Amino acid sequence: MASTRRVAVVTGSNKGIGFGIVRGLCKTFNGDVYLTARNEGLGRKAVEDLKKEGLNPLFHQLDISDSTSIQNLKAFLQKQYGGLDVLVNNAGIAYKGNSTAPFAEQAEVTLKVNFWDTLAVCEAFYPLLRPHARVVNVSSLTSTMAFSRCSDSLKAKIKNPNIAMTQLKDLMREFEAVAKSDTVEENGWPKWAYAVSKIGVRVMSYIQAKAFAHDSSRPDIIVNSCCPGYVSTDMSSHKGTKTIDEGAVTPLYLALLPPNVESPKGEFVSEKVVEHWQN
Template structure:
C-alpha cells in the first residue's frame, strides 16, 4: 500500500508549525515540515520530537524555482506523489503600510507568484483525492477592492490566470511609477500589496479547482483568523494551534465534495464573490 504524504510550506514556526503538529497527531502518513532555513527547520523538528511527533524535514524556499523543483524531484523519487499540500508560507513587512516597489514586489513574489511555481512542479504529483489548502486571509476577500473594473474582472466565472497576473502587474506598476490610488482599496489602501497578493492567491484557488477538479482533487482557500505570529507584529487574536484547526478540518474531516471554497476561521463558508461584504481586513492584516 502506498504511503500517504502531506506537505506544509513555511512550517518551522507559527501557523505552519501548528498545522504540522496537528497532522502528526491525526494524519495517517508521512508529514513534511519545510522551511527556507535548514537550521531553523531542523530545530522545529526536534521540538516536535520532544512531544513524540516525528515529521520529516526538507529545505524548501517557495520563492526559488530551483528549490521548488529540487523538492518536487525528491518527493517524486521517494514517494511517487503526494496527498496533502498546505500552501502556508507568506510574508508581510509590517512597517511598510504604503510600501516601496521593492517591498510590494517581494510580498507578491512570495505570497502569490510562488503558488504558480508550486503548481508547475508539485501539482503534477497530486494523487487522485488529494487536498490542497491555500492559506489566505481577510485581505484575500474581494471586498478589499473598490475599483469597479477590477471587481468586475474577478466576478467572471471563467477568470484566467493571465488576468490575475495582469491585475498584479498593474498594481506593481502603479507603485513603481507613483500612480498608486488608495481609493482602489478598502481601509485607505493600507498594506495594498498584501491585499493584492492574497486576493490573487484566493482567485487562483478557484481557477485551480476548475482545472484539477476532474481528478477529484479538492483545492480550497481559508482565512485562519488574525493569528498570533511574527507576521502579525505582536498582534493577532488567535492562537496558532486554534487557527490551525480550520486547516486541519479541510484536510482531514471536510467532505471531499467541498471544492473551490473560501472558508472563514469559524468554518463558515463565505461568499468570496460579494464585493460589498464586510469581510475586508482592517487594523491588523
C-alpha cells in the same frame, strides 16, 4: 521503488501557523508529514521540538522563492513517494505597518512571495497530486477587506466566475505596475500590497480547483483557500488573538476533507465556513 505511503507537505512551517498545521497533521494524517523551511537549521530545530511532544514529522528544505529548491523537493517526493496527497501553501510574508520601505518595493516583494512563488510551488507539485489529494492555500480575510476597496471594474474582474489564470496574472502585474508609478488608488486598487497578494491567492485557488474538477484522470483533487484567523505569530507581532493551534484549525479541516465531499471546492473558507466576496 517509490512507496505508496501517503504524504503531506506544509510550506514555511518552521514557526507560526505552519508549525501548528504540521503539529495537527502529525496527530491526524495517516501518512508522512513534512515540515519544510527555507532555513535548514530552523526547520530541523522545529522538527526536534515536535519530537519532544512525541510527534514524528520529517524534514525537507524548501525555499518557495528558489526554483532549484522547489525542484529538489519535487524530485524527492517523486522518488520516495511517487506522488503527493496533501499540500498546504502556508509560507508568506508581510511588511509591518510602520515599514519605511517604498510602496513599490513592498508591492513587488510581497506579491513575489505570496502570489508568484506560491503559484510556482503549485505548478511544480500539482503533477504529483494523487486522486483525493487536498490543497490548502493560506490566504487572509484581508482579501475581503481589500476587495471592498477596489473599483467596480476591478471587482467585476476579480469575481468573474470564468476568470482564467492568464487574466489573474495580468491583474497582479497591473497592481505591481501601478505601485511602481505610484498610481495605485487612481487605478482603483487599495494601497495594501499584502491584502492584494491574498486576493491573488484566493482567486488562484478558485481557478485551480475548477481545472481539477474537469480532470477525470485524477478524480477528487480539491483546492481551497482559507483565512486562519488573527493569530499570534511573528507576522502579527504577536498581537493576534488566536494561538497557532487555533489558527491551524481551518487549514487542517481543509487538508483533511474526506474523500468525495461535495463542498467546499475552490472556495475561500474562514472558521470552517465558506465566505464570498462582499461589495
